[in-house]
Amino acid sequence: MFDRNKDRQPEKIDPPAPSAPAMDNASTAYRTPAAATGKSAVLGATIRVKGEISGDENLLIEGQVEGSVSLSAHELTIGKTGKVHANITARTIRIDGEVHGDIAGKEKVVVSSTSNIKGTIVTPKMTLEEGARFKGTIDIDPAHANSGGTGFKPAADKPA
């Protein structure tokens, strides 16, 4: 008559971020890329990477990256503690932390008030949040928003 468990949510086990190595005998859930679950892989605040990062899922960078980051079809977020000294490319990019390098957002770039950017931004749509101040160059071409990003190249000149 009464279901004592009616208000309980079913237990949900989140798969770990795919940056963690998958064991050979791990379940398929452990191999699911973060993008498939709508989540982001996380590069934690104490992680430092020198080199090229690329992938097919969303990524949140809270650590330090020196090199390049390419997530052509996915979202890239540079968190508040993130320090990226690299050219970055992604479908959408949100910057809350530090980026020194050229930034190519194929759909959109969002810059928050906590960001610190030195470089050129190339994107069809750019949003600077209230309170944010930007020094540098922005190339905006709204026509590229529906073009699938072909011919999308960072500006050649240095930031003013």
Added chain:
Amino acid sequence: MLNTAEQLDALGRQTLQTRLMPDVLEQLAAKSHLMVFDIGFGVNETIAFFGNRKCRLHFSALHESLRAPPVVKSKTPFGQLANQSEQEAALYQAWLERFQSAMQFAPGTQLDLCLFWDFLNYLDDQALKAFADALAPYTGPQTLAHAYILLKPEADVLNREYGVKAADLITVKPAQYGSLAFYARPQARVTSMMKGFSVKHSVLRRDGLLEAALKSA
């Protein structure tokens, strides 16, 4: 003095009505790729305003380069009178190099619009000439500009950051330029030092600033 449409909000932000900017922007409406040089920081209003058209926006935050003005050491031996014109030339050269390094546009860049805002008021004569000369390679016969010129030494209309909210509305926010020296000058004196620019229209605002629309000669 502010009119009713130009009151400050709780955060000290203000919206100025502009009678000259609509005409400036109208002249640039047909440009397929707009090249804009904003002397200040990029703010959300300016980026949102220009963001619906193909453009390249350069935000230079040049006020920052004024915080430690160049110092020129005299080459005159101790005990002799310094040559003032030599010192002025050296100071001009130092400013020129500073502005050139801050304006590293791609070779061949031709700016369509320069948003000087109130920056010219923070430059002494030598710095103003040097700024104009550093900018000259990137301006052409079609380059337009907008500026607020300080005619009287009234600091309460300075220390502000500007943005374009709409063709006829300029946003103003408190800035951090309070420690910078400023120079009030008549319009003619300013334009005499702005190589290649002439004032097309100007309007004296009620707050004492002269709003000016300039065109590259």
